[in-house]
Amino acid sequence: MKKRELINKLAETGLRVTPQRLLVYEIILKHNNHPTAEEIMAYVKKKFPNIAIGTIYKIIDSLIEKKLITRVKTDKDIMRYEAVLSHHHHLYCSKSDIVIDYFNQDIDKIVTDYFNKNKIPDFEIEDIKLQIIGCFKK
Amino acid sequence: MKKRELINKLAETGLRVTPQRLLVYEIILKHNNHPTAEEIMAYVKKKFPNIAIGTIYKIIDSLIEKKLITRVKTDKDIMRYEAVLSHHHHLYCSKSDIVIDYFNQDIDKIVTDYFNKNKIPDFEIEDIKLQIIGCFKK
DNA sequence: GTGTCTGCAAATTGTTTGCATTTTC
DNA sequence: GAAAATGCAAACAATTTGCAGACAC
Numbered sequence: 001m002k003k004r005e006l007i008n009k010l011a012e013t014g015l016r017v018t019p020q021r022l023l024v025y026e027i028i029l030k031h032n033n034h035p036t037a038e039e040i041m042a043y044v045k046k047k048f049p050n051i052a053i054g055t056i057y058k059i060i061d062s063l064i065e066k067k068l069i070t071r072v073k074t075d076k077d078i079m080r081y082e083a084v085l086s087h088h089h090h091l092y093c094s095k096s097d098i099v100i101d102y103f104n105q106d107i108d109k110i111v112t113d114y115f116n117k118n119k120i121p122d123f124e125i126e127d128i129k130l131q132i133i134g135c136f137k138k
Numbered sequence: 139m140k141k142r143e144l145i146n147k148l149a150e151t152g153l154r155v156t157p158q159r160l161l162v163y164e165i166i167l168k169h170n171n172h173p174t175a176e177e178i179m180a181y182v183k184k185k186f187p188n189i190a191i192g193t194i195y196k197i198i199d200s201l202i203e204k205k206l207i208t209r210v211k212t213d214k215d216i217m218r219y220e221a222v223l224s225h226h227h228h229l230y231c232s233k234s235d236i237v238i239d240y241f242n243q244d245i246d247k248i249v250t251d252y253f254n255k256n257k258i259p260d261f262e263i264e265d266i267k268l269q270i271i272g273c274f275k276k
Numbered sequence: 277g278t279g280t281c282t283g284c285a286a287a288t289t290g291t292t293t294g295c296a297t298t299t300t301c
Numbered sequence: 302g303a304a305a306a307t308g309c310a311a312a313c314a315a316t317t318t319g320c321a322g323a324c325a326c
Contacts, residue, residue, distance in 0.1 A: 016280060016325050037315075052283045057316060059281090073211035073269075079315085094264055107252055111268070114245055125272040126232055130249070134263040154300050154305060175290075190308045195291060197306090216290075281324070288317070298307070 013066035020048055024059045025068060025083070034072050034080035034099050072099055089130040102132060151204035158186055162197045163206060163221070172210050172218035172237050210237055227268040240270060 006026060010017045027043050028035065035043075037056055044051045060081060063069045072080040072090065080099065087108060091100040111128055144164060148155045165181050166173060173181075175194050182189045198219060201207045210218040210228065218237065225246060229238040249266055 018281060018325070020282070048282095050283065052285090053315090054284075054317075055282055061317095062281090091258070091261060102258070106256070107249070110248060110252060111245070114248060118244070120229070120240070120270070122275050123229060123270075123272055124275055125270055127271045129269040129271070131267045131269060132253075132258070132261075132263055133265040133267070134261055137260050137262055156300070156306060158307070186307095188308065190310090191290090192292075192309075193307055199292095200306090278326090279324105280326095282322085284320095284322105286318085288315105290313100290315080292313070293311085295309095296307105297309105298305105300305075301303095 009068065013068065015062055015066060020044065020051060020055065021059050021062070023047060024056065025063060028063070028069050028081050029083040032101065034082050036080050040081070087127075089132060092131055092133045093135055094133050095135050102130075147206065151206065153200055153204060158182065158189060158193065159197050159200070161185060162194065163201060166201070166207050166219050167221040170239065172220050174216050174218050178219070225265075227270060230269060230271045231273055232271055233273050240268075 003022075003026075006022060006029070007017055010022060010025060015021065023044055024040055027040055031039075031043075033039075037053070037060060040060075041051065041053055041056050044056065060069070064071065064081075069081050069083045072082055082101075086103070089102040089104065089107075091102050093099075107130065111130075115125055115128065141160075141164075144160060144167070145155055148160060148163060153159065161182055162178055165178055169177075169181075171177075175191065175198060178198070179189065179191055179194050182194065198207070202209065202219075205222070207219050207221045210220055220239070224241070227240040227242065227245075229240050231237075245268065249268075253263055253266065
């Protein structure tokens with residue numbers, strides 16, 4: 001995605017396009033390791049050494065509110081973030097805290113079809129994500 | 139589950155059966171709302187007014203280590219806990235921080251069969267859980 | 277120029293740690 | 302009696318808040 005597009009996406013939401021906010025958005029979008037707030041901070045600091053961690057959190061909150069990014073839940077007690085692109089699942093490494101994106105439209109369809117035929121009583125499904133826990137073979 | 143069984147389960151793990159630990163285990167087991175540490179604390183305090191929050195965390199850690207309970211992460215940055223019974227999934231309410239257990243062996247089988255036939259390259263699957271996000275119809 | 281955003285520091289929240297005392301086995 | 306668990310307080314880590322000055326629109 002070009003920088004111009006990012007700027008437009010930000011502007012569309014009504015958020016002001018500040019260089020810090022743009023950079024944070026860019027990092028979360030391009031970094032495919034689901035960075036934590038501290039990791040984002042470290043990157044931003046290279047360009048803006050005076051950035052405050054509070055500002056990072058405020059920017060993150062504003063992006064979540066405008067649905068440009070989402071939180072990722074891991075077992076550990078730290079939040080990670082990702083930019084929502086297309087629908088996907090997560091591979092969780094049971095040995096480390098690593099989370100990898102997993103795209104698979106076949107399984108999406110299988111699961112969606114199943115729940116279309118078999119509704120959960122009194123519950124309106126908005127989204128279904130798979131947490132695939134395991135480990136990487138070396 | 140009878141109290142006697144709980145005591146046995148605890149004793150089997152090698153953990154010492156103290157009244158505080160037994161009570162915490164009982165609460166997590168019977169409370170089906172995935173209580174937080176603070177919620178557990180509030181319950182335990184009725185019987186042991188001097189209980190310390192640090193003790194609650196130590197007990198929780200010991201139960202997790204012995205695999206009697208597991209962590210559940212929600213959108214908010216708070217840990218919740220549950221006693222692992224049989225394999226199940228979670229319904230996440232998108233409006234509140236509520237998490238409900240969801241048991242369904244049909245979908246378990248469908249998903250497992252799929253991944254038995256379609257392996258993920260370089261990844262050894264240990265478990266698959268569905269995060270079903272949506273909201274409850276009133 | 278107005279209202280939003282940043283940077284800074286202090287406050288808050290959830291969790292962990294160290295140690296003396298008590299309890300389980 | 303030895304090892305482990307509790308209670309308490311202090312430490313820590315992640316996140317939030319309040320506010321003055323700076324910046325986007």
